[in-house]
Amino acid sequence: MNAMLREKESTAAAPLAAHGLTHSYEGSNVLRGVDLALEPGSVLGLIGRNGAGKSTLIRAMLGLLKPLSGNTFVFGEPALKLSDAAKARLAYVPQQPEALAWLTAQQMLDYVGRFYPRWDADFAGTTLERWKILPNKLLGKLSPGERQRVDLIRALASQPELLVLDEPAAALDPVARRELLREVALRAGESGTTVLFSTHIVSDLERVASEIAFLHEGRLLLRCGVDETKERYARLWLPASKSAAAPAQALSRRRHDDGSLSMVVERDMHGHWPEAANLPGARIDALGLEDLFVEIAE
Numbered sequence: 001m002n003a004m005l006r007e008k009e010s011t012a013a014a015p016l017a018a019h020g021l022t023h024s025y026e027g028s029n030v031l032r033g034v035d036l037a038l039e040p041g042s043v044l045g046l047i048g049r050n051g052a053g054k055s056t057l058i059r060a061m062l063g064l065l066k067p068l069s070g071n072t073f074v075f076g077e078p079a080l081k082l083s084d085a086a087k088a089r090l091a092y093v094p095q096q097p098e099a100l101a102w103l104t105a106q107q108m109l110d111y112v113g114r115f116y117p118r119w120d121a122d123f124a125g126t127t128l129e130r131w132k133i134l135p136n137k138l139l140g141k142l143s144p145g146e147r148q149r150v151d152l153i154r155a156l157a158s159q160p161e162l163l164v165l166d167e168p169a170a171a172l173d174p175v176a177r178r179e180l181l182r183e184v185a186l187r188a189g190e191s192g193t194t195v196l197f198s199t200h201i202v203s204d205l206e207r208v209a210s211e212i213a214f215l216h217e218g219r220l221l222l223r224c225g226v227d228e229t230k231e232r233y234a235r236l237w238l239p240a241s242k243s244a245a246a247p248a249q250a251l252s253r254r255r256h257d258d259g260s261l262s263m264v265v266e267r268d269m270h271g272h273w274p275e276a277a278n279l280p281g282a283r284i285d286a287l288g289l290e291d292l293f294v295e296i297a298e
């Protein structure tokens with residue numbers, strides 16, 4: 001199958017897809033050719049350091065920002081010309097919600113609810129109470145964490161098919177974060193909601209994501225199932241005498257004071273580590289998710 005046909009098919013099936021996305025701000029490249037498509041019902045955790053380009057990628061994928069080049073699709077429609085019907089199936093929570101600050105939480109939820117055919121007013125009411133938000137307080141007077149919670153309630157009450165959360169945990173305390181993640185996992189499991197969320201908290205990924213994508217300096221360095229990472233990636237140590245045999249394709253490479261080398265390597269399509277792993281003195285160490293990210297991102 002040729003590449004264009006494959007792109008067309010993956011776009012049609014994917015609730016959210018981007019192809020060859022590039023973007024720059026003031027001449028500095030932030031996205032450098034990102035391809036990313038979400039399977040229906042998957043929960044994809046997008047991880048990367050501060051400034052890696054996560055928010056830019058999310059905004060471009062949703063058509064909230066016109067990329068320099070590349071195409072983005074939501075439910076198969078071009079994201080920049082999204083129909084109202086598609087918008088009603090999608091919910092997005094930005095990192096710092098600011099809109100409608102002059103309304104109270106209850107007024108905002110009542111107002112917004114009218115635009116969503118599957119709006120769950122009971123959920124909105126009971127969750128406001130459970131998350132201890134005063135319904136009659138102006139949004140502009142809520143703390144950033146409370147504001148983010150109201151926006152999360154807005155997103156969840158619309159019962160979206162696609163839920164996109166930009167660092168949902170940023171302003172939440174650990175208890176609220178766990179509650180939110182539980183709710184997200186529940187939605188994905190019970191209703192088949194497709195979820196994309198960005199984070200730099202590895203434990204959040206481990207709790208709810210079925211897949212992870214690692215964005216580093218505008219490129220997707222790694223994309224795989226959460227359970228798969230430990231099997232697929234590891235740290236290879238080579239003594240100084242064998243460092244010349246280091247495989248060319250390593251995700252990261254570090255030289256130590258004694259001349260030895262360590263690098264993150266991936267199994268090949270047959271499940272084998274690079275050949276250098278069999279050299280005398282070489283060692284393969286398992287990597288937890290957090291170590292993997294730190295190794296690659298440094």
Ligand SMILES: Nc1ncnc2c1ncn2[C@@H]1O[C@H](COP(=O)(O)OP(=O)(O)OP(=O)(O)O)[C@@H](O)[C@H]1O
Binds near residue numbers: 030049050051052053
């Ligand atoms: N409107 C803008 N104008 C100029 N530069 C911008 C703008 N928005 C983002 N940037 C820059 O682009 C880079 C990527 O920003 P982005 O917000 O996408 O990263 P991020 O991965 O979401 O970061 P964080 O984890 O800190 O939220 C950063 O260096 C940021 O300073």
